[in-house]
Amino acid sequence: MVARLIDEDPEGAYGYSRVALRLASRVAAVREAAGFAAYANQKYGEALAEFRAARRMTGSVELWPVMADCERGLGRPEKALDMAGAPEVQKLDKAGQVEMRLVAAGARGDMGQLDAAIVTLQSPELASSSVQPWTARLRYAYAEALLAAGREREAREWFAKAVEADRDGSTDASDRLAELDGVAFVDALDETQEDSDGAKDDSGSAGEGDRD
Missing domain, CATH: 1.25.40.10 (Tetratricopeptide repeat domain)
Incomplete structure (x- = not known):
């Protein structure tokens, strides 16, 4: 749902990302999706924290x-x-x-x-x-x-x-x-x-x- 909504309804995507974080915060893909949802809503500090978490989990650049x-x-x-x-x-x-x-x-x-x-x-x-x-x-x-x-x-x-x-x-x-x-x-x-x-x-x- 984050991927589906992020372009047309970034606020809605952000809401879904928060639910996903509550359910599976230890999954790298969830942290990355949450980062992009925050980024789309100009919540840059929050986005950066999520991207850093995803990078720590995957080791990817x-x-x-x-x-x-x-x-x-x-x-x-x-x-x-x-x-x-x-x-x-x-x-x-x-x-x-x-x-x-x-x-x-x-x-x-x-x-x-x-x-x-x-x-x-x-x-x-x-x-x-x-x-x-x-x-x-x-x-x-x-x-x-x-x-x-x-x-x-x-x-x-x-x-x-x-x-x-x-x-x-x-x-x-x-x-x-x-x-x-x-x-x-x-x-x-x-x-x-x-x-x-x-x-x-x-x-x-x-x-x-x-x-x-």
Whole structure:
């Protein structure tokens, strides 16, 4: 239920995770699920504690990047950067290493080191033309870093590249690209409601005039 609800109903997922913890707190998968549920609800201290517990049980480094991001959430970007340079990172698979790079760049940005954030994201994975599961998010983060540094033209180029790679809509790169191009989206339902309200007002005014 945590996995089913976490994207659409993070509070509900968190509630189920607390029940699971009461029933099976010594199961690593339960501690990990509880960590992600807390993370989704921005309860970063709680999430970090659960991830640490899961790591102690399994000995795996898989959760290292999200643990570092919890440090960011707790206002400790320096700690996140320390974790980005730790030996554990070398044990991560390619996806984990890319995730760690994203966290490190975010930490640099948190500290106001905008140029360093850009450099952190520059990597063979960013330069590659092949599309991997992490490609859209990596390109999006790079575009965000460029935009934060005032390099709007380059940011637009990378938001466009993120759109090309974002096959499942995991980012809002298309919206960001439209914003940079000055395109404004109008909700058709809102327009219909406004037209309907306007018609009612016009009808009401005419009726009052007839009565006069």
